[in-house]
Amino acid sequence: MIVSIASGKGGTGKTTVATSLALYLEEAHEGRIYFLDCDVEEPNAHIFLKPQIVKRTSFGIPIPEVDFTKCNYCGKCGEVCAYNAIIVVKENVLVFPELCHGCGGCSLLCPNNAIIEKEREIGFVEEGVYRSIEFYHGKLNIGEPMATPLIRSVKEFIKNDNENDVVIIDVPPGTSCPVIEAVKGSDFTILVTEPTPFGLNDLKLAIETLRKLKIPFGVVINRAGIGDKGVTEFCNEEKIPLIAEIPYDRKIAVLYSYGVPMLKEGNKYRNIFKRIWEHLIKKSTGAQVTRAQENDSMQ
Ligand code: SF4
Ligand code: SF4
Numbered sequence: 001m002i003v004s005i006a007s008g009k010g011g012t013g014k015t016t017v018a019t020s021l022a023l024y025l026e027e028a029h030e031g032r033i034y035f036l037d038c039d040v041e042e043p044n045a046h047i048f049l050k051p052q053i054v055k056r057t058s059f060g061i062p063i064p065e066v067d068f069t070k071c072n073y074c075g076k077c078g079e080v081c082a083y084n085a086i087i088v089v090k091e092n093v094l095v096f097p098e099l100c101h102g103c104g105g106c107s108l109l110c111p112n113n114a115i116i117e118k119e120r121e122i123g124f125v126e127e128g129v130y131r132s133i134e135f136y137h138g139k140l141n142i143g144e145p146m147a148t149p150l151i152r153s154v155k156e157f158i159k160n161d162n163e164n165d166v167v168i169i170d171v172p173p174g175t176s177c178p179v180i181e182a183v184k185g186s187d188f189t190i191l192v193t194e195p196t197p198f199g200l201n202d203l204k205l206a207i208e209t210l211r212k213l214k215i216p217f218g219v220v221i222n223r224a225g226i227g228d229k230g231v232t233e234f235c236n237e238e239k240i241p242l243i244a245e246i247p248y249d250r251k252i253a254v255l256y257s258y259g260v261p262m263l264k265e266g267n268k269y270r271n272i273f274k275r276i277w278e279h280l281i282k283k284s285t286g287a288q289v290t291r292a293q294e295n296d297s298m299q
Contacts, residue, residue, distance in 0.1 A: 001284050002158065002167045004186040004215075007193060008202030010173035013222035013246065014192045015039070016256060017276075018170040019048040020263045021190075024273035026133050031164030035130075037137035038151045038182040039172040040123060047259040051128030051135035058124050059138065059153050061102030061146060062117035066093045070114035077106035077115060101146065123150045127157070147178040155182075175202075175209045183210065188283055189217040190243065190276065195227035200234055207240070216283060218243040220276065243279045244272045 005018035015037075022035045037045040046053075064077070064086055075088040085099035086106050097120055107115035123140040138154040140147055151172075158167050171182040171189075183189055191206050193199040203219065210217045219235055224245035235242045246252070246269070252262045262269045 001163075001165070001188070001280065002169065002186045003280060004169040004171050004183045004189045006171035006179060006183055006189050006191055006206060006210075007173055008175055008191070008204070008206035009193070009199060012173075012192045012194050012199060014173065015045050015048065015170055016252070016262060017190065017192050017220055017222065017246070018168055019045050020261045020269070021273050021276060022049065022133055022168050023261055023263050024270060025166055025168075025277065026131055028274070028277070029164075029166060031162060031166055033133045034158065034165065034167040035133050035135045035170070036154050036157065036167065037135075037170045038154050038178075039170050040138040040140045040147050040150045040154070040178070041172060043137040043139055043170075045170050046126075046128070046135070046137060048261045049130045049133065049135060050259075051130040051133070053126045053128040055127040056124055057126075058121050059150055060119035060121040061100070061149055062104060063097045063100050063102065063120045064095055064106050064115045065118045066095065067114045067116060068093075070112045072112060072114075074111060076109050076111060080105045080109050098145070102149065122146050125150070125153055147172065148181045151178055151181045155185075158185075175205045179206075179209065180213065183213065183215060186215050188280055189215050190220055191217055192220050192222055193231055194223045195221050195225075195229070195231045197228070197230060199227070200230045203231060204234070207238075218279060218283075221245045223248040241279065244275050246272055 005014050007014040022033055025033050037043040071093060073088055073091055077086045078088045083099045083101055085096050087094045107117055122144040123138055125138045128135040136154055136157045138150040140150055169182055172178045189210055193203040218241035220243050221231055225248040251265060255262055
């Protein structure tokens, strides 16, 4: 099962929910747990999960380089580039690496084979492990705008060849291309929001995106108790499952500031993630027998 944790708005507690769900499942679920932090502009799940990083791989995109001994300045490369990353001016061809998306269109269409591709590093991918959780994250170099190809590279680690395995994806905030790349292929998306007008506004945008992508979703309200009832009323009106509420609690904020997941607070919060997991099981096809369910039935 691939579960993505998203939020229309930054700072709603998305990573807190994602990492705590992973830790809950690591104890309660029999299958393997994979954690992918796809918030490549600002990955921070490693602060909470503290994985031992075992491998780091540079990630780059192919950037054109012109061989001027072959170029006749025909201008075709400039015409095909949708991003104005290559421009032909008089007897010169200018390449702007920061604008290049590495699509390869210019080299493919150059009639004189005058373009070769050179890799330009835009970030890196790290692989690690925390207890039995397999951990992966990507990190864009500072100032690099090209998040989507790096997210795609992190998602290549998804194996999902065993129906008992759970892949948790920490999605970047917002509703733009990186979010779509991160949630694509998910069996379910948990939308984490806060009960404020800002939270509701961005939640609606995120819901619109998921509906277009036809990905089932439900809502978790973080910091419940502050703000207003707008999110709850909206979910009720739209018949959107409100999976769980995490109360506004100073202790959680203190733990967060030390990089400690809320699950360390014991059963009070563990039960919230139990409820979230039960909801996911109900939504997934085929019953999955887990230690959690067995334990619950014995309580
Ligand atoms: S398409 Fe090739 S030959 Fe034409 S201007 Fe560009 S690099 Fe030169
Ligand atoms: S690789 Fe694609 S984006 Fe980059 S310069 Fe060539 S056509 Fe433009």
